Amino acid sequence: MAKEIQTIGVLTSGGDAPGMNAAIRAVVRQAIVKGKNVKGIKRGYAGLLQEEIIDMHANDVSDTIQRGGTILQTARCKEFTTAEGQQLGAEICRKHGIDGVIVIGGDGSFKGAQKLAGLGINTIGIPGTIDLDIACTEYTIGFDTAVNTAMEAIDKVRDTSTSHERCSIIEVMGRGAGYIALWCGIANGAEDILLPEKYNYDEQVLVNNIIANRKKGKKHHIVINAEGIGHSASMAKRIEAATGVETRATILGHMQRGGSPTCKDRVYASTMGAYAVDLLCQGKSNRVVGYRDGEFVDFDIDEALGMQKNISEYQFEICRNLSL
Numbered sequence: 001m002a003k004e005i006q007t008i009g010v011l012t013s014g015g016d017a018p019g020m021n022a023a024i025r026a027v028v029r030q031a032i033v034k035g036k037n038v039k040g041i042k043r044g045y046a047g048l049l050q051e052e053i054i055d056m057h058a059n060d061v062s063d064t065i066q067r068g069g070t071i072l073q074t075a076r077c078k079e080f081t082t083a084e085g086q087q088l089g090a091e092i093c094r095k096h097g098i099d100g101v102i103v104i105g106g107d108g109s110f111k112g113a114q115k116l117a118g119l120g121i122n123t124i125g126i127p128g129t130i131d132l133d134i135a136c137t138e139y140t141i142g143f144d145t146a147v148n149t150a151m152e153a154i155d156k157v158r159d160t161s162t163s164h165e166r167c168s169i170i171e172v173m174g175r176g177a178g179y180i181a182l183w184c185g186i187a188n189g190a191e192d193i194l195l196p197e198k199y200n201y202d203e204q205v206l207v208n209n210i211i212a213n214r215k216k217g218k219k220h221h222i223v224i225n226a227e228g229i230g231h232s233a234s235m236a237k238r239i240e241a242a243t244g245v246e247t248r249a250t251i252l253g254h255m256q257r258g259g260s261p262t263c264k265d266r267v268y269a270s271t272m273g274a275y276a277v278d279l280l281c282q283g284k285s286n287r288v289v290g291y292r293d294g295e296f297v298d299f300d301i302d303e304a305l306g307m308q309k310n311i312s313e314y315q316f317e318i319c320r321n322l323s324l
């Protein structure tokens with residue numbers, strides 16, 4: 001029978017996301033309730049390889065549930081993508097008595113967790129990214145806060161866009177995925193949304209739509225452009241030249257990753273943190289926590305990494321219809 005877990009390590013990896021602190025807090029406190037020790041690994045896999053490992057007690061996570069960012073810091077670490085780096089990481093875990101690691105991050109971070117599991121360290125992944133681009137789950141930590149932050153910012157741009165009767169191209173984050181753009185498109189009533197999953201780079205369609213809306217008497221034209229398409233500034237220049245409508249580009253950038261997490265992010269991140277500890281206590285490894293059909297669930301990491309997820313065709317279609 002597998003040895004019972006005694007000490008749980010927790011790290012955050014890749015881009016930070018609001019709600020990561022709520023997840024860390026839940027890991028620490030649920031583990032303590034279950035009689036386990038907890039060690040915080042700072043700066044993701046980079047900190048693991050540098051042995052930046054600290055003991056964590058219940059009061060170390062006091063006053064953190066409402067804070068954005070990650071109290072453990074985060075990083076990207078090239079060395080950990082090598083077999084030598086992974087071997088060293090597993091040895092460092094053993095040296096510090098860490099027999100289970102909870103990795104809060106995205107797909108890249110889960111690949112690291114998968115490698116650690118293969119080297120005998122029990123690992124559980126928790127989906128933490130504002131991009132919502134993890135196929136096995138309908139929820140990722142930080143998306144709700146980020147999309148609300150972006151929505152509020154876009155409302156503000158819309159006010160000035162309407163006053164000046166302009167077209168505004170607003171670029172939102174999401175790396176290669178268009179979820180933030182789609183949600184803002186619907187929530188902000190955007191006239192056009194450009195998603196990497198859908199856009200065919202035919203700018204004439206956009207130009208025609210702007211001209212048609214102007215004729216209908218629309219005072220603004222909001223285009224939400226996903227980061228995966230980018231080039232908003234040059235696009236604005238071309239659109240202004242082709243339509244005669246004054247056009248400005250706004251890139252929302254990293255403000256979307258900060259701020260106090262929403263209630264949903266706090267509650268779901270807390271639940272996932274506790275759930276991950278429970279999985280380790282049940283002797284599970286190489287699993288990732290997810291949220292599907294109203295339930296918190298878990299999947300084998302190999303299976304989860306092989307899954308595909310698509311933008312909702314229906315929501316994409318109605319986004320345009322509703323901004324008539």
Ligand code: ADP
Binds near residue numbers: 076129
């Ligand atoms: P995310 O976790 O948000 O997808 P990244 O793709 O930047 O972010 O990955 C975060 C970190 O996870 C990387 O810097 C690296 O340390 C680790 N990682 C990514 N891919 C692998 C891999 N194939 N094998 C091992 N570790 C990986």
Ligand code: F6P
Binds near residue numbers: 015131
């Ligand atoms: O994955 C989260 C994210 O904010 C993406 O939306 C974006 O492409 C990327 O991280 C930006 O990373 P960095 O902070 O390194 O600029």
